[in-house]
Amino acid sequence: MKKWYYLIMMLVLALVLTACGGNSSNEEGSSSDNDSTMENEGSTEEGTTEEGTTEEGTKEEETAETAMVTLKDAEGNDVGTAEITEENKGVTINLQATDLPEGTHGFHIHETGKCEAPDFKSAGGHFNPADVSHGTETDDGPHAGDMENLEVSADGTVDKEIMNEKVTLVEGEDNSLLKEGGTAFVIHAGADDMESQPSGDAGDRIACGVIEK
Structure with missing residues (x-):
């Protein structure tokens, strides 16, 4: 009886550990996706700033003295x-x-x-x-x-x-x-x-x- 009891407990523990590991992987994946999205947004904003600077420089060059x-x-x-x-x-x-x-x-x-x-x-x-x-x-x-x-x-x-x-x-x-x-x-x-x-x-x-x- 004790043998079966220990086997059941080990099985439950294994299932719990497996479930926790899966959640951790999902959270890490979500975090990575969020980081990637933020980096892309940052790159877009930087690109816009650089483009704006270029346009401003062009306007200054075109301005008549x-x-x-x-x-x-x-x-x-x-x-x-x-x-x-x-x-x-x-x-x-x-x-x-x-x-x-x-x-x-x-x-x-x-x-x-x-x-x-x-x-x-x-x-x-x-x-x-x-x-x-x-x-x-x-x-x-x-x-x-x-x-x-x-x-x-x-x-x-x-x-x-x-x-x-x-x-x-x-x-x-x-x-x-x-x-x-x-x-x-x-x-x-x-x-x-x-x-x-x-x-x-x-x-x-x-x-x-x-x-x-």
């Missing part, structure tokens, strides 16, 4: 602003000015970033890195700094967008407006005839602004 210029008259009064935006080819200049004499006025980029009143001669001559003649009406012109005339209305204002394909805001280039020593915008008292040397016979300099970032 700009420069803002304030123009002053001979008395030191602010008379206008010009925003320069780097384009695929050249730059766009958005000029807004007030308190200017009515009529047609020469508008140029000059070679030195200094605007010392009252005559603004400190700005030097026209920006001319290619060393060519002045004006669109000459065979080997124009200067990189030559631009179309401004038409100032009777109320002394002008709002104009100008495209200049001969200059850039990219530093280090020969035709960069941000070269060492700088450059400047100058508005003249008269119209540029686009052919007289060396500056189009546009008269006195009545407003000037240094080009900088």
Whole structure:
């Protein structure tokens, strides 16, 4: 009788141990599956972050470089602003000015970033890195700094967008407006005839602004 009793007890113990071992294996398997799922989710999130960073970097590279210029008259009064935006080819200049004499006025980029009143001669001559003649009406012109005339209305204002394909805001280039020593915008008292040397016979300099970032 005792023999059978011990055999039954050993059988029950064996069954219990077997059941516990199976549960342990299932729990370990579930834990492993959970760990794998978390790792995959982590990888996905990291991948998304990296992709987002790449897209952000691309957007920053595509962002156009700009420069803002304030123009002053001979008395030191602010008379206008010009925003320069780097384009695929050249730059766009958005000029807004007030308190200017009515009529047609020469508008140029000059070679030195200094605007010392009252005559603004400190700005030097026209920006001319290619060393060519002045004006669109000459065979080997124009200067990189030559631009179309401004038409100032009777109320002394002008709002104009100008495209200049001969200059850039990219530093280090020969035709960069941000070269060492700088450059400047100058508005003249008269119209540029686009052919007289060396500056189009546009008269006195009545407003000037240094080009900088």
